[in-house]
Amino acid sequence: MTSTDGLEQVLKAASMRVTQPRVAVLAAVAANPHGDTETIISAVRRDHPAVSHQAVYDSLKLFASLGVIRQIQPQGHIARYETRVGDNHHHVVCRNCGKLADVDCAVGGAPCLHASDDHGFKIDEAEVIYWGTCPECQAELRDE
Amino acid sequence: MTSTDGLEQVLKAASMRVTQPRVAVLAAVAANPHGDTETIISAVRRDHPAVSHQAVYDSLKLFASLGVIRQIQPQGHIARYETRVGDNHHHVVCRNCGKLADVDCAVGGAPCLHASDDHGFKIDEAEVIYWGTCPECQAELRDE
DNA sequence: AGACTTATCTTGACTCATTCAAAATAAGCA
DNA sequence: TGCTTATTTTGAATGAGTCAAGATAAGTCT
Structure with missing residues (x-):
């Protein structure tokens, strides 16, 4: 089972739709540990150029609230994300x-x-x- | 010796000038534990209406760098300050x-x-x- | 005390990560 | 295949914090 399959389970369990932007965002976070939003957006757009920054922000917030990813934001720095949770x-x-x-x-x-x-x-x-x-x-x- | 006297010592030791805005900011932080910038600015202006927000930001940053106050900034919240340090x-x-x-x-x-x-x-x-x-x-x- | 030097302050514009809102799109269901 | 509505796109807005230039006043020197 791939990590994408895992995501589908989590989203469906929460009655959330599995969309291309979301899958791409999760993959980007996994591929860029401690990456900031800008990094995630760039990574997502390498495969899906049309994804908006808003979709990325929404997805990140959603995943964080579901506990799938974790947001880190040290004083004076912008938000960063990682998939290592729990x-x-x-x-x-x-x-x-x-x-x-x-x-x-x-x-x-x-x-x-x-x-x-x-x-x-x-x-x-x-x-x-x-x-x-x-x-x-x-x-x-x-x-x- | 008052806390203001203490401030004078610290500032002079660092060759910094003791100014009205700075003294007022330190007093405001001491009087408003865990206060945010807006709170500090309001408190300062009760006694010194002409003090600019920039002076407050500068003073707060200066004091924090000198270790006289401490900045706290939990995720998703704006900066707060306290005089309890060390x-x-x-x-x-x-x-x-x-x-x-x-x-x-x-x-x-x-x-x-x-x-x-x-x-x-x-x-x-x-x-x-x-x-x-x-x-x-x-x-x-x-x-x- | 008076004049000088320059650190600090005031003013006001600006940044930029993040959020808001409305119209367009597509995921999942019947 | 078509429908419903959760998501996305688009583009503007927010707001804590910063930058910069000229004005002011703290500390010094005479």
Whole structure:
């Protein structure tokens, strides 16, 4: 079974239509991990030149709400997307160039999910973003 | 010594001028924890009607870069500010109404700062955002 | 205190990721 | 095959945040 078949299942289960733009968007996100909207649009249009940016935005939002993809948006950066979902992993972002990498949490399966004092909030997710400098930028900054 | 005196020290140490707009902005942030830019601007203008939004944006960015205040910007929300800095605390955000509350990390002093695999990144900060539903929205959603 | 230098502020235009809205299209059903 | 309406296209609009040029005032030097 291909990932496209998987998408059909998910969409049908939610009574959503399986359309060419949607399939193309999911494929583009899968092929471009951590890609931003612009990247996704370009990738989609390589095979389907007529797809509008709005269709891409709609599809991305839809998939994110269904939990098929995940949106990441570190401070000061535009939205990025990935198909790796459901495993509670986190991200490192380079302060210098914005590069993004996946990080499994150090503290086991579902870490940091318990706040010391939750103020009565019913917490359902802990989002962790590590900020730092990527190897390339470390070298570059050292040379200056 | 007032918090304003503290600001003067910090700014002078960085060879920055102590101006009325800056003092007013810091006071506004202190008086409006988790306030957004619009809130800060309004607060500043109650005492200094002539201060421009640009001056507020500049001051906020300056203070944040000096570590005097901290900028928080959860996905899908505009920037918010707080004067509580240097204690590595985190935040809970309500998915329904956007309310924000402080949370001390459960795992001790500087938690989650070690990623399992940092991909060679030199990590200097771990930002944690808990997502959930605040008490008010829990009650409201139950009633529907 | 008065004059000077230039960091900071005011003003107002501008950016650009994202959203809104209306008419056109095509997915899935009868 | 035709119908219904969810999606898409098209094109304009939004709005937080930024840019730039001239005006102002903080800190300094005399």
